[in-house]
Structure formats: C-alpha cells, structure tokens
Amino acid sequence: MRQHQDPVRHGVADAGEGLIRVARMEHRPSAGLGLKPQHYEAAEAACADGLWFEVHPENYFVAGGPRLAWLDAIRSRHAVALHGVALSLAADVDPDPAHLDRLAALAERIEPCMISEHLAWSQWGGSYRPDLLPFPRTTQALSRIAANISRVQERLHQRIALENPTHYLHIEGHEWAEVDFLCELAHRTGCGLLLDINNVFVSAHNLGTSAEEYLDAFPAVLIDEIHLAGHSVDLAPDTQLLIDSHDAPVAGAVWALYEGLIARIGPRPTLIERDDRIPDFDTLMAERAQADALLNAAARRATQAQTALA
Numbered sequence: 001m002r003q004h005q006d007p008v009r010h011g012v013a014d015a016g017e018g019l020i021r022v023a024r025m026e027h028r029p030s031a032g033l034g035l036k037p038q039h040y041e042a043a044e045a046a047c048a049d050g051l052w053f054e055v056h057p058e059n060y061f062v063a064g065g066p067r068l069a070w071l072d073a074i075r076s077r078h079a080v081a082l083h084g085v086a087l088s089l090a091a092d093v094d095p096d097p098a099h100l101d102r103l104a105a106l107a108e109r110i111e112p113c114m115i116s117e118h119l120a121w122s123q124w125g126g127s128y129r130p131d132l133l134p135f136p137r138t139t140q141a142l143s144r145i146a147a148n149i150s151r152v153q154e155r156l157h158q159r160i161a162l163e164n165p166t167h168y169l170h171i172e173g174h175e176w177a178e179v180d181f182l183c184e185l186a187h188r189t190g191c192g193l194l195l196d197i198n199n200v201f202v203s204a205h206n207l208g209t210s211a212e213e214y215l216d217a218f219p220a221v222l223i224d225e226i227h228l229a230g231h232s233v234d235l236a237p238d239t240q241l242l243i244d245s246h247d248a249p250v251a252g253a254v255w256a257l258y259e260g261l262i263a264r265i266g267p268r269p270t271l272i273e274r275d276d277r278i279p280d281f282d283t284l285m286a287e288r289a290q291a292d293a294l295l296n297a298a299a300r301r302a303t304q305a306q307t308a309l310a
C-alpha cells in the first residue's frame with residue numbers, strides 16, 4: 001500500500017521533516033509475554049509459534065552486564081517490544097533528551113517490533129514519580145503531548161504506540177473524551193495506539209462508565225497492540241476501587257471483552273502483562289496460549305469471511 005493510499009499512515013508515517021519507520025511483526029498477529037528476569041532462561045529456550053516478549057526499556061539502560069546479555073540472547077531467538085514507563089509524555093516539559101538517547105540506543109541494539117508509551121506523566125521538576133499520573137484532557141494538553149510524541153518519534157525514527165491509561169478518580173476540566181483525544185494525537189503525529197483492555201475494564205468500574213462503549217468507540221484501525229493483565233480489589237473497604245495491579249491472571253470479564261473485540265476487528269498482537277506475584281514461566285505461557293488460540297480463531301474467521309466475499 002502506498003503512503004497516500006493509507007489514511008491512517010500505517011505504511012510510512014510523515015513526521016514533519018523526517019519519515020517514521022513503522023515497526024512490524026514479521027508473522028501473523030500473535031500473543032506475547034512480559035519478560036521477567038526470573039524467566040530469562042526459560043524465555044530463551046521457549047519455542048512456541050509466534051512467541052514474542054515485551055520489556056520496560058528503562059530496566060535495560062545499562063552499558064553491559066548480565067541483564068543486557070540476556071536480552072540480547074532472547075532477542076536473537078524472539079521478537080522483542082519496548083514498553084516505556086518513564087517518558088512522561090503528558091508532562092509540561094520536553095521529554096528528557098538523555099532518556100531519549102538511551103531509549104534510541106537500546107532500540108538500535110534490539111530492533112524492537114514495537115515501541116510504546118503511556119498517555120500519562122510521571123516527571124515533575126526533574127524528579128520522577130513512581131506512578132503514571134492523570135491530567136485534564138484539554139486542547140492545550142493535546143498540543144503539548146502531540147509535540148512530545150513527535151519529538152520522540154523523530155528521535156527514534158520510528159512510530160510509537162500510545163497506551164490508554166487506568167483511572168481511579170474523576171478529574172475536573174476535561175475538554176476531550178479520552179478516545180477522541182487519543183485519535184487526535186494519532187492523527188497529528190502518526191503514532192499508533194496500544195489498547196489495554198484491563199485498563200479499560202478497571203477504569204470503567206472505578207469511574208462508573210461502560211467498558212463496552214469505550215471499546216466500541218476505539219478506532220480499530222489504529223490499534224498496533226493489545227494488553228491484557230490482571231487486577232485486584234482495593235483493600236480499603238469504602239472505596240470499591242479496582243487496582244491495575246498486574247498481580248493476577250487476566251480476569252474472566254476482561255477475557256470476554258477481548259474475545260468480543262478481536263472477533264469484531266480481527267487479530268492484533270496481544271501481550272499478557274504480569275508484574276507482581278509472578279508465577280512460573282509455564283503458567284504464564286498457558287495464559288499466553290489462551291490469547292494466541294483466540295487470535296488464531298479470529299484470523300481463521302477473517303480468512304473465511306474474505307473467501308466468502310471473493
């Protein structure tokens with residue numbers, strides 16, 4: 001497909017003066033797994049069809065040592081995606097150039113199949129907060145974040161995907177619905193979107209909104225990757241909040257949303273995230289296989305539908 005035929009710029013995205021390379025998985029959209037150090041050996045040896053891994057690049061901003069050596073070894077056998085947590089794209093300052101340099105160096109080394117970040121901020125006055133923090137979705141914020149995304153993509157020479165955040169409280173002052181805000185950022189910058197369905201489910205519960213309506217409104221054509229993760233219930237008895245804790249298997253309700261979505265839009269690369277109370281590798285691989293089976297079924301249905309139309 002030529003660039004001018006691609007309304008969402010999935011081929012080569014124009015980013016100001018330069019061109020953004022769009023990283024692609026070389027095989028069918030398949031399921032991946034968040035990579036944890038305790039699983040390095042098993043991950044390197046794993047041979048499931050289409051298996052890929054995702055890491056937080058900030059954990060690999062080192063000049064050498066065993067952690068980077070493991071990542072190189074795993075990358076030699078599997079595709080690897082970089083999922084950043086500290087670019088602070090929604091902050092009212094430019095992305096830290098030193099941080100960007102380190103991310104670019106790692107991307108050059110790893111050649112990731114995808115690079116993603118969050119629609120959030122975590123940096124204030126030169127110090128980092130250990131959270132992905134919310135902000136009012138104003139037109140002013142949109143312009144600032146679009147500029148930050150463009151700076152990142154220009155530095156990396158690669159399109160990034162932006163992840164929908166998890167919400168725990170109502171914020172005053174929104175001028176944009178979240179899905180519209182994400183769409184406009186993609187339109188202005190050529191970035192893709194990372195749809196975290198657990199984030200959608202948790203946020204809908206916490207804010208009293210509809211996860212189904214959010215997913216129905218989400219632009220399927222912009223989804224580069226899907227995240228699935230587990231959540232937990234806040235221990236404070238009076239809040240009734242769900243916490244995006246990544247410390248449990250994917251909940252049944254999230255699986256149901258996922259299955260309905262990919263049945264409708266077709267398969268997308270899908271990651272199982274797990275960051276706490278981490279089980280053994282085989283347990284996570286079984287969860288990953290569940291996602292992969294659903295992706296295969298969605299791909300078969302899409303092929304059958306195309307055959308029927310031919």
Ligand SMILES: [Fe+2]
Nearest residue numbers: 163196227273
């Ligand atoms: Fe996520």
